[in-house]
Amino acid sequence: MKMMGKKAGVAIHISDKxxxxxxxxxxxxxxxxxxLKRAIQQEDIxxxxxxxxxxxxxxYIKQLLExxxxxxxxITVIAGDFNTPPTPLDKSSKQKISKETSIxxxxxxxMELIDIFTTFHPKATEYTFFSSAHGSFSKIDYIFGHR
Incomplete structure (x- = not known):
């Protein structure tokens, strides 16, 4: 099953199995x-x-989360393209994290949400985006879950 936003933005694909x-x-x-709110084996997710x-x-993300x-x-999983690197480890340049990002x-x-990838790979510096304007790599795709 695939659910799409009206203007082909985000989707969640779930196996029919x-x-x-x-x-x-x-x-x-x-x-x-x-x-998407679902029940899996009588457990809300x-x-x-x-x-x-x-x-x-x-x-935008802060307001949406609020x-x-x-x-x-x-049991909540929040994923997507955040278009911002929350931590300095998620950037190849030494730029500071903005006040907006700190908030x-x-x-x-x-909300007790953690970056699942960083939890399991705390020193990994794998990037999902390259900014040619800034000449830096950053991680902007995330999967967050509850602690």
């Missing part, structure tokens, strides 16, 4: 996010996929 019971689907009209706009990404905080279950990090911490 999984026994999933649909509960709710929420998406924005711009195609920047989709929230929330899947969120985000494609943050390039300009103002940290602020807006959906009440919908987050004990986003605080929100992620308050």
């Amino acid at each position: 999984l026994d999933l019971k649909a509960k709710a689907i929420t998406r924005d009209k711009e195609g920047h996010f989709i929230i 929330t899947l969120v996929n985000i494609y943050a706009p390039y300009t103002g990404a940290p602020k 807006d959906v905080e009440g919908e987050i279950d004990s 986003l990090n605080d929100s992620l911490e308050q």
